[in-house]
Structures are given as structure tokens and as C-alpha cells.
Amino acid sequence: MADLDRVLVLAGGMSPEHEVSVRSGRRVAESLRRLDVEVQIADVDSALLGTLAADPPQVVFPALHGASGEDGATAEILELSAVPYVGAPPAACRAAFAKPVAKALVAERGIAVPRGVVLPKSAFHDLGAPALLERIVATLGLPLFVKPDQGGSAFGAGAVDTPEALSSALVSCFAYGDRALIEERVEGTEIAVGVLDLGDGPFDLPAVEIVPDGGVYDYTARYTPGRTEFFCPARLSDAAARAAAEAALTAHRALGLRDYSRTDLIVDGDGTVRFLEVNVAPGMTETSTFPLAVEAAELDFARVCRDLAFNAYNRR
Structure with missing residues (x-):
């Protein structure tokens, strides 16, 4: 670990998830600094390519959420710059970011x-x-759930209980994307x-059960302390x-993911597990489920961040 001493954390971006990304990046950076790793934080802007060329970091740790952060674009830029980075390669990011594609690929493997x-x-x-x-409504029945076919943090997502509510849910959805996934x-x-995956192959972390106040795990419930109750391990x-x-x-x-991921699932009354979507850059905020699971697994979050960065460095 002595060889790892300079990491660039990318945080912010231009997506609606900008603020969440800033919070995730800040937590990753603070955690690495506690282990005496020199960390810089930068946004994805016109200065990034110059920075990577003039003073390349040992490793980039993207903490970007949403478009350009998780859709493979940033990974492509880092590949072009020949800089090691934490997270999935470009093709895997693209497949995971497109929810219908990810859903189809997972279903092919026998997951409901x-x-x-x-x-x-x-x-x-x-x-x-x-x-x-x-x-x-005639084909899928009610209730339904509507969300953009790309993106995260529940932007544009909404539950539908009546035929009349479907129209307004789609209006909200189309404010964040041009295609709707209606399930x-x-x-x-x-x-x-x-x-x-800390170097010896991927392993699962304890499942986190999500019980939002009001029953809907929307943006407010995700990122406002006290608005959601979490149980880890989940009561299954x-x-x-x-x-x-x-x-x-x-x-x-x-999906060919790498280093880490977070999969959202629902378990029905019969115990059947259904896949909802997968995230290639899990949130790292104080209310995010991934850090909760890391702690429940009795792992040190700062050391996990350092190990992820070190493994990426070794891929150079």
C-alpha cells in the first residue's frame, strides 16, 4: 500500500445527481485522507483532460452519478488518458446504465x-x-412503476395506482429522459x-432492507437523514x-462490472427475488446503502476505498 499516495476523486458532474455526487466524493476523499493518502477532488469539466495530461494522478476514483458519470463516457475518457481508475469499464457501464438492457441481460441468466x-x-x-x-394498463395491470430508462436517485420515477395517475407519472418521467420504463x-x-471485489473475486455484502417514511423511496427519502429506516442485514x-x-x-x-456495484431488488411475499436495476457507482453518502453494507460486513470503509484504488492502480 505504500506505493499508493495520490488519488484524484471525480465528483459533481452535470447530471441532476450533481449534489449527491459531491457528497459521495467528499466522503471517499475524507476516508482516504484518514489513511494518509493524498487526495484531490475535481469535477468533470474543460480542465480535466489538461490535468490528466500535465499531472496524471496514480489513480482516479470516480464518484459520479447519472449521465456522463455512469454511462461509460467518463470511463472512456480515462481509458483515452491511460489513467487507472476504480469501477467498471466503458462497455459495462453502458449496459448497466440502460435499465432495459441490464434487465434483459440479467433475465437471460435466470433472474426474475x-x-x-x-x-x-x-x-x-x-x-x-x-x-x-x-x-x-390492460396489458400490465395496476399498480405500476414508471421511471426513465436511464439515470438514478429516483429522478422522474413514480408509483402509479390508478389509470389517471399514469399520465402524470409519464410527464414527470419525460422531464428527465426521452424514454420511459413502465413496469x-x-x-x-x-x-x-x-x-x-478487493482482488480475490466479487463477493456479496449483507443485504440492506429499505423502509422509507411514507412508503416511497424517492430522492428526499434517499438523502435526508431520518426519512428512511434501514435494516442490515435485511429481515429475510x-x-x-x-x-x-x-x-x-x-x-x-x-454485465461485466468491476470493483463494486449495487443491485436493487424486491422480494415478494412468496420469497421470489426480482431484479430492478444495477448501479455501477453506488452512492457513498451518509445515507447510502453501500457504506451501510460495508460496515455490516465488519469492513472498514476507508480501507475498502483504499483497497479499491490500490487494485485499480495495479491494473495500470
Whole structure:
């Protein structure tokens, strides 16, 4: 570990998740500094390429969320700059960031997924919104869940309990993207399962059960202390816990992810685990589930960040 002494943390970005990214990056940087690692924090802007060329860091630790941070663009830039970095390679980022693609690849591996459809904003204009909304409800039933086909932090996502609510949910969704993923809403226990690879292969972290105040795990519930209650390990049967761990590991491997990831799942009343989506750059804030799982696994968060950076450095 003595060879690792200078890390650049990327935080911020231009997505709606800018503030979350800043908080994640700050926590990663502070954790590394506690272990006497020299850390700089930078945003993804016009100065980045110059910085990487003139004074390349040993390792880049991206703490970027949303478009340009998790869609493979930043990874491509770091590849072009020949700088080692923590996280998934570009192709894996692209596959995971596109929720329908990730869902299809995971389903091919035998993991259950909610039924759903993906439709662009233009379809509702071209085909007539009332008729299309009616057909969606007739096919998928109610309740439903609507979210942009890319992005995170629950921006543009919403629950639908009535046919009338579907229209307004889509309006909110299209404010954050041009394509909507509309799925049957599975009732059950919402969990997040982290996967970590510190050099000896990926392993699952304890599942985190998510119980938001008010029942909806939206942006406020995610990032406001006290608005969500977390149980780690999740209150699941042994069989369901094993299935959730296997689902997260399957998603990590199927998508070609690297270093770490977080898979969002729901466990229904029968104990069936369904895949919702996967995140290639888990949140690292004080209310994020990934650090909670690290601590529940009796791992030191700062040392985990350092080990991830060191492993990336060794890939140079």
C-alpha cells in the first residue's frame, strides 16, 4: 500500500445527481485522507483532460452519478488518458446504465424481473396518448412503476395506482429522459445488495432492507437523514437472502462490472427475488446503502476505498 499516495476523486458532474455526487466524493476523499493518502477532488469539466495530461494522478476514483458519470463516457475518457481508475469499464457501464438492457441481460441468466415495456415520448404523441395508456394498463395491470430508462436517485420515477395517475407519472418521467420504463409494481421488501471485489473475486455484502417514511423511496427519502429506516442485514428468510445475494452477483458478472456495484431488488411475499436495476457507482453518502453494507460486513470503509484504488492502480 505504500506505493499508493495520490488519488484524484471525480465528483459533481452535470447530471441532476450533481449534489449527491459531491457528497459521495467528499466522503471517499475524507476516508482516504484518514489513511494518509493524498487526495484531490475535481469535477468533470474543460480542465480535466489538461490535468490528466500535465499531472496524471496514480489513480482516479470516480464518484459520479447519472449521465456522463455512469454511462461509460467518463470511463472512456480515462481509458483515452491511460489513467487507472476504480469501477467498471466503458462497455459495462453502458449496459448497466440502460435499465432495459441490464434487465434483459440479467433475465437471460435466470433472474426474475418485473414485466414491463419501454416507450419513447414520441410514441404517445404519434399513436395517441389515451389509447396507448389504456393498452398499457390492460396489458400490465395496476399498480405500476414508471421511471426513465436511464439515470438514478429516483429522478422522474413514480408509483402509479390508478389509470389517471399514469399520465402524470409519464410527464414527470419525460422531464428527465426521452424514454420511459413502465413496469408492473411488485409489492414486497425492497433491498439493495452490494457486490465488492478487493482482488480475490466479487463477493456479496449483507443485504440492506429499505423502509422509507411514507412508503416511497424517492430522492428526499434517499438523502435526508431520518426519512428512511434501514435494516442490515435485511429481515429475510435464509433462502431469500441467498437468492438475493446470487441475483446481485449474477448481475455483476453478467454485465461485466468491476470493483463494486449495487443491485436493487424486491422480494415478494412468496420469497421470489426480482431484479430492478444495477448501479455501477453506488452512492457513498451518509445515507447510502453501500457504506451501510460495508460496515455490516465488519469492513472498514476507508480501507475498502483504499483497497479499491490500490487494485485499480495495479491494473495500470
